[in-house]
Amino acid sequence: MIEKIAKEIIKHFPRDHKEKDPFRVLIATVLSQRTRDENTEKAANKLFRIYRSPRELAKARPENLYDLIKESGMYRQKAERIVEISKIIIEKYEGKVPNTLEELLKLPGVGRKTANIVLWVGFKKPALAVDTHVHRISNRLGWVKTKTPEETEKELKKLLPEELWGPINGSMVEFGRRICRPVNPKCEECFLREHCKFYNERY
Structure with missing residues (x-):
């Protein structure tokens, strides 16, 4: 299920890096x-x-x-x-x-x-960048229960296949800015609310 949800986040919030050098x-x-x-x-x-x-x-x-x-x-x-x-x-x-x-x-x-x-x-090497958005959202969804981005990186690598490691960062950043914001997240607009630990505990 986590892999499926990750793919949905990547699909809904694609992020293309123009610079490759x-x-x-x-x-x-x-x-x-x-x-x-x-x-x-x-x-x-x-x-x-x-x-x-x-x-x-x-x-x-x-x-x-x-x-x-x-x-x-x-x-x-x-x-x-x-x-x-x-x-x-x-x-x-x-x-x-x-x-x-x-x-x-x-x-x-x-x-x-x-x-x-x-x-x-x-x-283009398999690598999973975890910033504040990835850390926050992974915990909110209930994928991990971690206190630091480094712990989150370690746990997500166990949960997600390598081909999703790279794309999930940029997509979660966009998702975190537009929907799953640090303060006042737009839970009512979120397509993941049924699968979200934070939403289910809050509502």
Whole structure:
């Protein structure tokens, strides 16, 4: 049943990642931390119009990026991380983004969510990115009973086949923004309410 519901979420809330280049996916995901998609897209577009490769970004000074990525928020910290990540990719990985979770997690500012998005979107590897939406919705539906996104990732991997790991993140994010919101979820509009632990306990 969980697999069937996951497929319905993916069907109703499809999300296509336009950018596939691993480096650009990585940097855009760093920019996306604690900000909205539209702000991430604006900042990433401005940044990549000027700096087109890790080599160019590795030579930049963080303050050169401030105005370009300001809309993403926390721009000083993000600028430092982006330059540092670019330097490491040039010096340690010969200009190519590493394609394993272990190596990605060694990069500054890269956590499991970011690393898993890069693996799935940039490398088409089975990877399950769990952010606040995925964590919240999985618990609300009653799929898992977990306290942290990392625990949720571990449990969902047991419940879902590999081919759904990648797509479920983007679809749950959309579902979480439009229907299963953090505050005042639109339960009456939700096509999953009959299968939802939160709804059945609440109503």
